[in-house]
Amino acid sequence: MTAEVTMRVWRGEPAGGAFVDYAVPAVDGEVVLDVVHRLQAGPAPDLACRWNCKAGKCGSCSAEVNGTPCLLCMTRMDELPRAEPVVVAPMRTFPIIRDLVTDVSFNYEMARRLPPFAPRPPEANGAYRMASIDVARGQEYRRCIECFLCQDVCHVLRDHEEHKADYGGPRLFLRAMELESHPLDTADRRALVRDQLGLGLCNITKCCTEVCPEHITITDNAIIPLKERVVDAAYDPVAWLGRRIRRRTRRPDPSPLPAADDRSPDKPASGVAGRQ
Amino acid sequence: MREAPIHDLDVLVIGAGGAGLRAAIEAAQRGLRTGVVCKSLLGKAHTVMAEGGVAAALGNVWAEDSWQVHFRDTMRGGKLLNNWRMAELHAKESPDRVLELEAWGALFDRTADGRISQRDFGGHRYARLAHVGDRTGLELLRTVQQRAVALGIEVFMECKILRLLEDPAGQVSGAVGYWRATGEPVAFRAKAVVLATGGIGRSWKYTTNSWESTGDGQALALWAGADLIDMECMQFHPTGMVWPLSVRGLLVTEGVRGDGGVLRDKDGRRFMFDYIPKMFAAETADSEAEADAWYEDHVHNRRPPDLLPRDEVARSINAEVKAGRGSPHGGVYLDIASRHPAEYIRRRLPSMYQQFMELAGVDITKEAMEVGPTCHYLMGGIRVDADSAASTVAGLFAAGEVAGGLHGANRLGGNSLSDLLVFGRRAGAAAADFAEGRPGTPVLDPAEIDAVLAAAEAPLAREAGESPYALQAELHEVMHNLVGIIRTGPELTQALDQLAKLEERTAALAVTGGRAYNPGWNLATDLPFMLTVSTLVATGALERRESRGGHTRDDFPDPDPELGSLNLVQRLGEHGDLELVREPLPEVPEALRALLDETTT
Numbered sequence: 069m070t071a072e073v074t075m076r077v078w079r080g081e082p083a084g085g086a087f088v089d090y091a092v093p094a095v096d097g098e099v100v101l102d103v104v105h106r107l108q109a110g111p112a113p114d115l116a117c118r119w120n121c122k123a124g125k126c127g128s129c130s131a132e133v134n135g136t137p138c139l140l141c142m143t144r145m146d147e148l149p150r151a152e153p154v155v156v157a158p159m160r161t162f163p164i165i166r167d168l169v170t171d172v173s174f175n176y177e178m179a180r181r182l183p184p185f186a187p188r189p190p191e192a193n194g195a196y197r198m199a200s201i202d203v204a205r206g207q208e209y210r211r212c213i214e215c216f217l218c219q220d221v222c223h224v225l226r227d228h229e230e231h232k233a234d235y236g237g238p239r240l241f242l243r244a245m246e247l248e249s250h251p252l253d254t255a256d257r258r259a260l261v262r263d264q265l266g267l268g269l270c271n272i273t274k275c276c277t278e279v280c281p282e283h284i285t286i287t288d289n290a291i292i293p294l295k296e297r298v299v300d301a302a303y304d305p306v307a308w309l310g311r312r313i314r315r316r317t318r319r320p321d322p323s324p325l326p327a328a329d330d331r332s333p334d335k336p337a338s339g340v341a342g343r344q
Numbered sequence: 345m346r347e348a349p350i351h352d353l354d355v356l357v358i359g360a361g362g363a364g365l366r367a368a369i370e371a372a373q374r375g376l377r378t379g380v381v382c383k384s385l386l387g388k389a390h391t392v393m394a395e396g397g398v399a400a401a402l403g404n405v406w407a408e409d410s411w412q413v414h415f416r417d418t419m420r421g422g423k424l425l426n427n428w429r430m431a432e433l434h435a436k437e438s439p440d441r442v443l444e445l446e447a448w449g450a451l452f453d454r455t456a457d458g459r460i461s462q463r464d465f466g467g468h469r470y471a472r473l474a475h476v477g478d479r480t481g482l483e484l485l486r487t488v489q490q491r492a493v494a495l496g497i498e499v500f501m502e503c504k505i506l507r508l509l510e511d512p513a514g515q516v517s518g519a520v521g522y523w524r525a526t527g528e529p530v531a532f533r534a535k536a537v538v539l540a541t542g543g544i545g546r547s548w549k550y551t552t553n554s555w556e557s558t559g560d561g562q563a564l565a566l567w568a569g570a571d572l573i574d575m576e577c578m579q580f581h582p583t584g585m586v587w588p589l590s591v592r593g594l595l596v597t598e599g600v601r602g603d604g605g606v607l608r609d610k611d612g613r614r615f616m617f618d619y620i621p622k623m624f625a626a627e628t629a630d631s632e633a634e635a636d637a638w639y640e641d642h643v644h645n646r647r648p649p650d651l652l653p654r655d656e657v658a659r660s661i662n663a664e665v666k667a668g669r670g671s672p673h674g675g676v677y678l679d680i681a682s683r684h685p686a687e688y689i690r691r692r693l694p695s696m697y698q699q700f701m702e703l704a705g706v707d708i709t710k711e712a713m714e715v716g717p718t719c720h721y722l723m724g725g726i727r728v729d730a731d732s733a734a735s736t737v738a739g740l741f742a743a744g745e746v747a748g749g750l751h752g753a754n755r756l757g758g759n760s761l762s763d764l765l766v767f768g769r770r771a772g773a774a775a776a777d778f779a780e781g782r783p784g785t786p787v788l789d790p791a792e793i794d795a796v797l798a799a800a801e802a803p804l805a806r807e808a809g810e811s812p813y814a815l816q817a818e819l820h821e822v823m824h825n826l827v828g829i830i831r832t833g834p835e836l837t838q839a840l841d842q843l844a845k846l847e848e849r850t851a852a853l854a855v856t857g858g859r860a861y862n863p864g865w866n867l868a869t870d871l872p873f874m875l876t877v878s879t880l881v882a883t884g885a886l887e888r889r890e891s892r893g894g895h896t897r898d899d900f901p902d903p904d905p906e907l908g909s910l911n912l913v914q915r916l917g918e919h920g921d922l923e924l925v926r927e928p929l930p931e932v933p934e935a936l937r938a939l940l941d942e943t944t945t
């Protein structure tokens with residue numbers, strides 16, 4: 069009953085921070101987010117952490133536990149090794165706002181770059197007919213809860229700050245493929261995806277698929293078919309063979325992370341989604 | 345005091361769930377400068393938690409369905425406390441709102457002939473809920489989110505609104521709040537404001553609601569001088585998870601029962617047959633054989649009692665547990681494992697399968713779930729005009745859960761997603777009309793802005809005092825113990841007394857840390873909202889001396905026809921104190937009343 073766990077939580081700001089240990093009693097059936105909430109109600113009242121649904125449905129509570137990108141609300145404490153401290157860190161790919169909260173506005177800005185859904189006209193009665201089989205794949209894509217864990221783990225973004233200008237990342241490729249394969253859509257986004265959103269930089273390591281909490285087969289079912297569509301218009305087939313690099317995700321370096329540089333003083337970066 | 349930079353808009357929408365985004369889309373399509381403010385990131389609103397579907401009489405599965413039947417089901421489910429005009433508009437317009445989502449990219453499950461499939465749900469006579477497995481809310485929210493992005497609507501994320509601002513003529517003219525990321529102040533100047541902030545469930549201990557549901561819109565409206573109605577009508581969803589404790593209260597979709605799941609006591613008995621109320625006896629099966637046959641043939645069989653409206657099912661579960669026939673963790677069993685093959689369950693209820701597997705270690709294709717009532721939805725809310733969603737304050741509109749009236753004393757499952765589309769659109773249109781007709785630039789009072797910010801920031805400056813977390817925990821106990829699913833006069837009086845004491849203690853709140861992304865401080869600024877709406881609920885509940893829908897009084901167990909014809913209206917009186925008046929419900933026109941009296945097809 070008196071068993072304790074040590075939570076090693078990254079605390080800090082854009083300028084820097086460090087891991088802080090908290091010893092808390094172990095409670096049956098808890099997920100990591102429960103323990104974060106207990107820390108807030110106790111020794112760390114200002115510990116910043118996003119959450120909403122606590123059921124793996126909203127994609128707010130993304131972080132890295134023992135080095136693995138995951139949802140805090142779906143990561144059970146009893147599945148983590150008890151002897152070791154449980155290391156909870158923010159997503160490494162995105163700039164720190166505070167503690168476990170990162171600035172994910174990159175993903176919202178990228179989403180605005182894709183030309184929107186452009187349906188063909190409906191039938192005379194205003195409705196559309198689509199067969200189950202034709203919507204099934206799209207429904208898989210649309211399970212995405214926008215947790216951005218795939219973006220976090222993708223090495224093109226994780227290790228190459230410079231690609232944030234020209235690389236959409238797995239979440240955006242998934243969305244692009246969703247639109248491309250939508251039974252009603254009429255727009256063609258292939259050139260854009262190839263030339264401006266960096267599809268070619270993805271070398272199909274499948275790390276994104278591995279972390280997706282919705283179990284979307286991002287690479288096989290979205291990125292590869294998207295590459296096939298794009299290849300029509302000249303595509304380097306070498307990437308097809310793709311080095312499949314098994315990357316173990318690393319604990320974020322507690323040293324200063326690149327801060328958001330595009331914040332206007334009255335609109336924090338997380339709060340911006342500019343008019344287009 | 346830091347000065348709050350001001351953003352100028354025609355229409356300001358507060359809340360980025362389905363209702364808020366649908367309202368913003370409407371205003372933006374009209375070419376107005378439209379902005380949406382939300383407390384979380386875009387796309388995380390509580391709408392994603394809606395699982396089962398969106399109710400619309402499309403008639404794709406049962407051609408017999410029509411808006412008239414939907415209207416009737418909604419009114420009867422609401423124990424006739426509904427605003428009839430809202431129920432009529434809702435039933436008539438929801439099919440168009442669903443079809444419109446398809447034109448914006450939504451992918452609903454299909455019928456064999458390629459139309460939108462519809463599923464059965466409690467209180468709906470026909471299979472009526474358009475759905476996407478059991479994640480319909482996510483599909484709906486993502487669709488309106490993507491539409492909003494396509495329209496270039498400005499979204500102000502992670503921003504808490506503290507107060508609405510009015511011009512000297514008393515018209516709502518903007519709002520003031522702070523950015524959660526930085527703690528810096530911000531103000532909005534707008535010609536019209538739409539409230540779409542959702543519910544209040546965060547005041548209870550076991551709830552399906554997220555941290556955001558702190559009654560922001562209800563309290564903002566009250567403080568701005570608006571009327572609220574029937575705040576006592578709170579829905580406890582019959583099926584929340586009960587184990588493990590850390591997920592107690594988490595929603596288990598009614599779709600489980602719609603798809604054939606049944607409720608059983610600890611001995612496996614289907615107890616719902618013991619709890620069929622008179623009002624629904626004519627349309628409810630009284631044998632297991634008929635109930636089971638209904639799933640295949642809705643015309644010649646009556647519906648299973650497991651699919652009675654939510655208030656009935658929640659009370660029945662409560663009674664079973666009290667009588668000692670519950671499950672080990674204080675719930676009852678919800679069994680779909682013995683009724684369908686595993687493949688069917690995984691296909692129809694993928695997120696329930698995942699939720700139980702990952703959080704409780706229960707395989708719902710093999711075992712029954714343990715479930716019990718959990719605080720879920722506020723039927724009451726801001727008093728609005730049915731057609732325009734206008735509140736009683738000029739320039740202020742409200743849609744979705746924050747508005748009262750449509751659902752009466754009890755909401756049917758599936759009617760909230762349709763609610764937020766139908767009335768989100770209407771609120772957006774009416775706010776756009778109002779903004780277009782309002783001359784000049786709205787005037788804001790800088791002194792008022794400063795005063796609001798100073799009050800919100802006070803806990804940051806206090807050296808020592810009350811912990812917001814401790815205060816919230818006490819509030820949870822009060823609401824759970826004294827204003828729960830079954831209520832009594834003495835307990836409600838006690839609750840009001842305790843709420844008043846908690847409210848006094850908010851004056852001594854103190855938080856550690858700075859203003860940047862500080863959840864302790866954020867909670868301190870949410871607490872006045874939570875306490876205000878909790879007081880409204882307890883006050884209404886004490887006054888409504890009857891049992892009706894989601895409001896059950898142990899000391900007044902029956903409905904009272906006189907109270908059933910009244911809205912309990914609450915507002916701030918001249919001296920800023922709460923005032924409650926009884927007002928007659930709008931009278932149902934003859935032609936519509938005829939629809940209600942008919943008890944069978």
Ligand code: SF4
Nearest residue numbers: 222270272273274276
């Ligand atoms: S498969 Fe492509 S998108 Fe996914 S993580 Fe690897 S490089 Fe990134």
Ligand code: SF4
Nearest residue numbers: 212213215216218280
């Ligand atoms: S694809 Fe999966 S990992 Fe990526 S954002 Fe969506 S849900 Fe998250």
Ligand code: FES
Nearest residue numbers: 120121122127141
């Ligand atoms: S809180 Fe919603 S996914 Fe974790």
